[in-house]
Amino acid sequence: MLSENEIKILDFLKTVKRSNSEEIANKTGLSISSVLSLINLLAEKGYVRVEKKVEEYYALTEEGKKRKNEGLPEDILINKLNGREEEINNVKTMLGEDFNIAISWAKKKGLIDIKEGKIIPKISSHVSEEYYALFNLENANKNLIEVLERRGLVEKREKIIILVELLKEPEEITPTISNITHEILVSGEWKKYKFKKYNVAAFPPFFPISKKHYFKEFLEKVKDIMINLGFTEVNTGYVEMEFYNFDILFQPQDHPAREIHDSFSIEGMGKIDNQDLLNNVKKMHESSWKYEWKQEIALRLMLRSQSTATTARVLASKPNPPLKVFTVGKVFRPDAIDATHLIEFHQLDGLIIDDNFTFRDLLGVLREIFYRLGIREIKFKPAYFPFTEPSVEVYGYLEKLGWVEMCGAGLLRPEILNAVGIKSRAGAWGIGLERLAMSFLNINDIRLLYSNNIEYIREMKVNLW
């Protein structure tokens, strides 16, 4: 059986009997590489004979290409002189590095005389034969080509030609096609063809479609939940002053409680203009913790270790209650990285400020947030955080892992609310998001959330809620 393209080639060969691969490609519109493979198939089937031949031809050198663009030096000389004689030195500056070639060829060709330091042109314009030859090497005569070769404007090259000779014509054949076009349908030509069978078991080509990273998508779903609950999103930077990460949150400067978790410090100091706020926080620390509070320590920079720092900034901004805000962002803590620990991870921190807000309200909000996150069973356990009183930890039930600690929460201490001048009550909480994501995405190594294995990332889907 012959394919449509094999028949195309045979049809062309019927008219010429002999041809070569290049010509066949030109005439049939097939690429040279498919012609080469098709003529070999045809040779195997006995339709053609294929012969390799090496052919010599001439091609322009770099110098040749330049002269083709700019003209030959002797012609330039004549055309520049334009019939006037000129001092040799002036001609030198006119022609630069081409001076010697121009003079020697112009003399050889009898285009100039040289007398008493002057160049005297015999004609006022000139175009050499060799120049025309540069445009048509294939048809140029042998002598010209020899001159061009001597002048280094062309060089001999070899190319391999595949000669093809038709041995026998195909009998009556029905070509096969794989698709129907409007034209062959309308003209009725389709009747002449056989149809290639579809291979319905073949896999289609793989098309990677761009999509969001699955963990990013998870974080966005979490934000959607908070927004649906009526919270407003707030964000602050990763580089933070200890003041917002610790001091305002009632964590003493000289107390191990400050090291409730480790943190990364950063060179340099921040700046706080609100002197009242600084004074109030100083008072809060000195009257409650009984030590000398130092502003230099509070202004030191660090990578925030909890997104409660964002909550602290909201508190310090003289907010207007009632207020419901949340933030989702990265925090940083030195740690040994393993399957359940990273040194940077995400937290969701929330804050509600309202006149009559109670601890029970807080528990209700948390229950609702976790319910929407897909955690239907939760437990509260008394806990300690420096900035809340009372404080709780929230445990959520996960099928595979059982009860898992997911959140810290509590009512903000009156010391803090006094320092920032808030008269209402306030509830706050912080939820670690990576572990939650792991349970949803069925991942047992936290590092996979940050994998750069593209195959793996493509496969992962967020299929929650």
Ligand SMILES: N[C@@H](Cc1ccccc1)C(=O)O
């Ligand atoms: N920031 C605390 C969590 C927390 C936030 C807000 C209130 C109480 C606790 C942590 O990282 O563990």
